[in-house]
Amino acid sequence: MIVDKVQRAKREVQSLSHVVAQAKTVPGKFSIFNFQFSILLLLSTLLLQGCLTHWIVDGEVRMQIENRSDVAIAAFSVVDKMGNRSVWVPDTLWPGEKSQVYADEWVGSFRLGLSARDSVDAQGDSCWRFVELGTFDLEGGSSLAQIRRSAGSWSLEVK
Amino acid sequence: MPRAGRGLLWSALLGVVSALAWNPSPAGLAEQPTQTGRLQLDELSQAFRPEYTGYMAAGWMFLPLPSQSALRTEWGVHEGFAFRQRLAAWLTNPLEKTPLRLGLAWWVERQGWDSEDFVALPAYGRFGRVQSVQTLGMTVADSARRWGAGAGIQFLNVEYVGQSQLPADDSLYWWSLAQWGPATVRSLYHGATWREWHLALDLQARALRGGASSGWKTYLPDLDAMVSRRVDGGKGEYPDDRGYRVAWEQNLYAQKCYGVVSWAGTFNGERESLGYSGDVWGALRFHPDVSHLVTFDVTATSADGGVLWGGGVKLPFVRVAYNHADDYQNFFQARGLWVVEARLAIGSSRDAFFELGAPKRAPAESLTRKVNGNFDKGDVERGHVEPGGDAP
Numbered sequence: 001m002i003v004d005k006v007q008r009a010k011r012e013v014q015s016l017s018h019v020v021a022q023a024k025t026v027p028g029k030f031s032i033f034n035f036q037f038s039i040l041l042l043l044s045t046l047l048l049q050g051c052l053t054h055w056i057v058d059g060e061v062r063m064q065i066e067n068r069s070d071v072a073i074a075a076f077s078v079v080d081k082m083g084n085r086s087v088w089v090p091d092t093l094w095p096g097e098k099s100q101v102y103a104d105e106w107v108g109s110f111r112l113g114l115s116a117r118d119s120v121d122a123q124g125d126s127c128w129r130f131v132e133l134g135t136f137d138l139e140g141g142s143s144l145a146q147i148r149r150s151a152g153s154w155s156l157e158v159k
Numbered sequence: 160m161p162r163a164g165r166g167l168l169w170s171a172l173l174g175v176v177s178a179l180a181w182n183p184s185p186a187g188l189a190e191q192p193t194q195t196g197r198l199q200l201d202e203l204s205q206a207f208r209p210e211y212t213g214y215m216a217a218g219w220m221f222l223p224l225p226s227q228s229a230l231r232t233e234w235g236v237h238e239g240f241a242f243r244q245r246l247a248a249w250l251t252n253p254l255e256k257t258p259l260r261l262g263l264a265w266w267v268e269r270q271g272w273d274s275e276d277f278v279a280l281p282a283y284g285r286f287g288r289v290q291s292v293q294t295l296g297m298t299v300a301d302s303a304r305r306w307g308a309g310a311g312i313q314f315l316n317v318e319y320v321g322q323s324q325l326p327a328d329d330s331l332y333w334w335s336l337a338q339w340g341p342a343t344v345r346s347l348y349h350g351a352t353w354r355e356w357h358l359a360l361d362l363q364a365r366a367l368r369g370g371a372s373s374g375w376k377t378y379l380p381d382l383d384a385m386v387s388r389r390v391d392g393g394k395g396e397y398p399d400d401r402g403y404r405v406a407w408e409q410n411l412y413a414q415k416c417y418g419v420v421s422w423a424g425t426f427n428g429e430r431e432s433l434g435y436s437g438d439v440w441g442a443l444r445f446h447p448d449v450s451h452l453v454t455f456d457v458t459a460t461s462a463d464g465g466v467l468w469g470g471g472v473k474l475p476f477v478r479v480a481y482n483h484a485d486d487y488q489n490f491f492q493a494r495g496l497w498v499v500e501a502r503l504a505i506g507s508s509r510d511a512f513f514e515l516g517a518p519k520r521a522p523a524e525s526l527t528r529k530v531n532g533n534f535d536k537g538d539v540e541r542g543h544v545e546p547g548g549d550a551p
Contacts, residue, residue, distance in 0.1 A: 057225055059239070059274045059282065080233040105274050105285045107225070110235035135235070 058140025062103045067093040069149035072117040072126070076145070079111040079132065107140045112156060114147065180224075182231035183241050183491040188272055188288050189325040191491055192315045196347075197355065198489055199247070199266040199294040199313070200334055204343055204359065205515045206249050206506055207262065207336070209300040209307040210368045214515070216247040216504035218478075219278070220490065227496060230272050230286060232323040237286050240276040243490055244269045247504075251298070262298035264311065267291060271319075272491075281319065289319040290327075296334065305369075310335040313347065355387040363410055365518040367508055372519065373413075381408040381516075401426045414518045417444045440484045450521035451514035452505075458484035467494055478502050 067073050076089035076099070088106065091099040112135075115128040133147075133156040144159045206214035220243040222228050228241035251262035269291045274284030281289050296311020313332040320326055332354060336345040345357040362379035364370030371377060383406040404423040411418050419442040440460035447453050454473040459466050467487060471480025478500040480486060486493045506513050511520030 059225075059284065078234055080235075082233065086234070105237070107239075107274070108229055108235055108237040140238070 059107060060103050060105050061107055061138050061140060062101050062142045063089060063106075063145060064099055064101045064143070065089050065091075065093065065145045065147060066098045067095055068146050069116070069154070070095055071149065073114050073147060074117075074128065075115045077113050078106055079113045085113065085130075101142070106138055109135060109137050111135050116149075116154070180227040180229065181494050181496050182229050182236060183272055183493070184231055185288070185324045187491040188241075188290075189327055191270060191489075192290055192292050192327075192330075194488060195268050195270065195292040196294065196313050196315060196332065199268065199292060200336075200345060200347065200357075202247060202515065203249065203264055203266060203294060203296075203309075204336060204338075204345055204357070206247075207264065207298050207300070207307060207309055207338070208368060209302045209305050209338060211506055211508045212251050212260065213507040214247065214249040214505070216245070216502070218243070218245045218500050218502040218504075220244070221499050221501065222276075222496075225274075225276075228272070228493075232286060234286075234323060237274070239272055239274045239284065239287070241272045241491055241493070242270060242276065244278070249298070251300070254299075258301050258303050260300050260302070262300065262309070264294070264296045264298060264309065266294040268293075269318075270491075283319050283321070285322050286324070287319060287321040288324040291316045291318060294334070300338075305338075305340050307338040308336065353388060355385060357383065357385045359383040363408075363414075363518070367511065367513060367517065367519055370518075377414055377518065378410050382406070383408075408516075414449050415446050417446075418442070419444065438488075440488075442484060446517075448522065449517065449519040450512070451517035452521050454514075456483075458482075460484040460487050462487060462492070462494065471498075473502075475505075476501065476503060 063076075065073075065076050072092060072094050074090070074092040075085070075087050076091075077085040077087045079085055088104055089099050089102050093099055111132065113130055113132040116131050117126045118129045119127045121127055131154050133154055136156065136158060138158065146157045146159065148155045148157070202216070220241075222240055222242075225238035225240060228239065230237045230239055230241075245266070245268040247266045249262055249264040251260040253260050269289065271281075271288040271290050273281050273287040273289065275282040281287065283289065292313070292315050294311065294313045296309050298307060298309035300307030311334055313334055315330040315332075317327045317329055330349065333348045334346065336343060338344075341361045343357070343359040343361070345355075345359070346353060347355040360382045363381050364372075364374070364376035364379065366372035383404075385404040387402045387404075389400045389402075402423065402425040404421060406419065406421040408417060408419045410416075421438070421440050423438045438461050440458065442456050442458040444454055444456040447455075452475050455470075456473075457468070457470040459468050461467075467482055467484070469480065469482025469484060469487075471478060471483045471485075473480075478498075480498045480500075482494055482496070483498065486496070486498050490498070504514060506515055506517075508520070513520050
C-alpha cells in the first residue's frame with residue numbers, strides 16, 4: 001500500500017514537472033507567471049491536499065494477529081465502555097496460526113479483547129469465553145499483534 | 160547545528176506540541192453549529208454598517224499532529240484532526256440615482272472532526288463528523304442618514320455523521336437586522352418561532368463612522384444584550400429553556416487598549432447551549448495601531464467550574480493562540496491547545512481598510528500621480544497621461 005502511494009506521488013510529481021517544463025518552453029502562451037497556470041497550480045494543490053499529513057501519518061491500522069497461545073482464539077475486537085464489542089479481526093486461529101490483514105481506523109488508545117476456546121461440550125461444539133487484553137496505544141500503519149497465554153493470563157504484544 | 164541536535168530539537172518540539180493537546184467530544188461537536196451561527200451574525204452585524212462598503216474574511220485552523228485533537232468516544236481515544244474552515248464576504252454596490260447601497264452577504268464555516276486533515280475534500284472517516292453553517296442575506300444602507308437593514312437565511316447543514324457521533328438534522332433559520340445610528344436590533348427565527356433577539360448599542364465614537372477621533376466620546380462603551388430560546392430542529396420547542404447574554408466592551412486607553420466582559424446564562428438556571436452556559440468571560444486587548452489589524456490579548460473564561468486563562472496574537476494573516484476564550488467557544492471547547500490559524504479579515508469603507516470594530520483606518524501609503532496640464536478624458540482612457548509633471 002505504501003509502495004502504491006509512493007508510485008502515485010512519483011507519477012503526480014512527474015506530470016507536474018511536465019507541466020512546469022511546458023510553461024518554461026512556451027513563453028507568453030503558458031508562462032509560469034500567467035493567470036491560468038496559477039489557477040492550474042492552485043487546483044492541483046487542492047486536489048492533492050485530500051490528506052496533507054497522510055503522506056507521513058497513517059490514518060488506519062492494518063492489523064494481523066498471531067496466535068501464540070495454546071488454545072484457539074477468534075473475534076479479535078475493540079471493546080467500548082459498556083462492554084460492547086466491535087469485531088476487528090473475525091478469523092478463528094488455531095495455535096500457531098496467523099490471521100489475514102484487516103485494516104480499520106483504530107488509531108489511538110483502545111481496549112482490546114478476543115474470544116478464546118474454553119472447552120468442548122458434550123455435542124462436540126466449542127465453548128468460547130471473552131478475554132479482555134487491556135488498553136493499548138495503536139499507531140497507524142501495519143501492525144502484528146502476538147497473543148500469548150501463560151499460567152492462565154493473557155498478553156498481547158503489538159509490533 | 161549538528162544533525163543529532165536538530166533531531167533532539169524537533170523531538171522536543173513535537174513532544175511539547177503533543178503534550179498540549181485536548182480531546183473533543185461528540186457532544187461538543189454536535190453543539191457547535193448553534194454558537195457558530197451566532198458568531199456569524201455577530202460578525203455580520205459588525206461588518207455591516209451604513210458607513211462601510213465591504214468586508215472579506217477567511218480562516219483555516221491548522222493542527223499539525225493527529226494526537227493534538229484526538230476524539231474521545233465510548234470506544235476510546237481516536238487520533239485525528241478537528242478542523243474549522245471559514246469564508247466570509249459582504250460586498251456592496253451603490254444603487255443608481257439613490258443614496259442607497261445594496262449589499263450581498265455570505266458567511267460559511269465548515270467544521271468538525273475527521274481521521275485525516277484536508278482543505279476541501281474530507282476523508283469522511285468512520286468516526287468523523289463534517290458539518291457547515293452558512294449565513295446568506297441582502298442588505299441595504301443609507302450612509303448619509305446612518306441607517307441600514309438586512310435579512311436572509313442561516314442554514315445549518317450536517318454533511319456527514321460517523322459512528323459514535325450524535326445524530327442531528329439540518330436546520331434553516333431566518334435572520335433580520337436593522338441599524339440606526341449606534342443601535343442595532345437583530346432577530347433569528349426558526350419558522351414562526353423566535354430563536355434570538357439582540358440589541359446592540361455601539362456608543363463608542365469611531366472616526367471611521369464619522370464620530371470623534373479623540374475625547375470622552377471615544378470612552379463610551381459598546382453594549383450588546385441577547386435573549387435566546389432553544390429550538391430543536393423544528394421537532395419541538397423548549398418554552399422554559401431561555402437564555403441571555405450581556406457583553407460590555409470598553410476603551411481603556413486611546414482606542415488601543417480595551418476591556419471586554421461577557422455574562423451569559425439561562426433564566427431557568429440550566430445549561431442551554433454552548434457559549435453561554437452560565438459562562439462569564441473577559442478579555443484584555445491591546446492593539447498597537449488603532450486600525451486593530453494587530454491584536455495582543457489575554458482572556459479568561461469560566462469552564463467546568465474553573466477559570467481558563469489564555470491569550471493570543473492576531474496579525475493580518477495569521478493568529479496564534481493558546482487556551483483562548485474564542486477557541487473555547489468557537490472550536491469545540493478547545494483548551495490546553497496551541498492554535499495556529501491562517502486568516503484574513505478586512506473591512507473597507509471606500510478607500511480605507513480596517514479590522515472589525517476598529518475606530519480608524521489602517522495606515523496606507525497613498526500614491527499621488529501628478530500630470531501635465533493640458534489633457535482631456537480621452538488621454539487618460541488611452542493611457543497618454545505621463546506621470547511626474549506639475550499639477551495644472
